Amino acid sequence: MPLVRTSLYGGIGRLTLADPGRRNALSRELSDELCAGVCSLLGEDARVLVLDAEPPVFCAGGSLDGLIDRSTPLAASYAGFTALAEAPVPTIAAVAGPAIGAGVNLPLACDVVLAGESARFDPRFLDVGIHPGGGHFWRLAERIGEQGAAALVLCGDVLTGPEAVTHGLAWRCVPDAALPTLAETFAERVAGRSPELVRLAKATLRASRGLRTPDEAAAMELAAQEWSVAQPYFRETVERLRDRIRAPK
Template identity: 65%
Template structure:
């Protein structure tokens, strides 16, 4: 087993890469893991570092009890940082070519909700709470928050959560499509890690290409266009040595069972 850790002792995001899975942990509990510019920059750097260390899947979690309290209010009031520069972390997560899994075990508020939204899969617990709350602070959502939220919970769900201030706990998040599984707290990281490891154990190029096709297909409104994207990727995959080897293994198993 190979374990490597990247990052300085005073960083706000801890990174460990183990067996092809990068574990990114928001680590500023004194500020409830608020998404300050420093936190966002550290997260972006951690994503890049994990990929540089060969991570084939990423798990995002946070030091409890709060997953993320949203954007830094001091930074917003001081306007010392352009708003466009505040989204580096979530942008890098969204653009990561490998599968990303968010493990949300506590409240996540405002811009903090965008972090799980930009991940491919969200695992949560009953204690989690997803509450955008932008309008409570008289600020418009940013960073693509409305687009990501509406893709998960639909336009009506996004309106209920953002315009009307509704919030979802972990079990409700699963029912509305914001999360994939709701598990007991003790199972949160093991479940997220298991999903990430399954992805990491598959062919890296194939997983990346499939994630790319999934993103492209969701953005298309015509099934023929989506089928064309998949056909090109499928033709690419059957020409790779991994496919030939997989078929050989299956045939060997079938032959052994018939013997």
């Protein structure tokens, strides 16, 4: 049985962690399957990726057997969330249940995190005697600030789904039963737009992190804007909107 199930419909690629018996732990095999799933869906022209997991645990972090077995390089467990982080299309994590240790890296690698009320974000690296890896500190501090990263990793704090929204780790929190529908709504909005334009907008958003002034940002966005208004999609979309506005009530 696959450890990560994939499906593609309407431009929406879905990746489901499917090893609930081992709490969806990031074994070498699961991480490799996640990486392969991301690459496969992108190769099939997925316009957006949605990551979720079979309950009750979203991801228990690194496989304990894998951590003890020093024959497996630690970096091997990074393949899955690195593929997510590097995806050129928008990525959405739908987190229900605990995300523990390296399991927190998975939603951190995604552009948008949606949480169910059962979600728990618990890095817990130091509790098992290991230093965070995979860029965990950087990604976490980028979302919730250096103090937040210190509170979770150094002091052992845990964020619930609603608290994750308050602190910026997640965008919305809904009852678990409503989470799939919310993720689907977000994904459908992405898939219904020009894929080239969405990819360019995501690339601009990422590149903006390295800019220092509003003038640099404006110049980058102007170049992207000028490209977008030269595309047939732009004219077709604007004309459709104009006709709808002008239509008799």
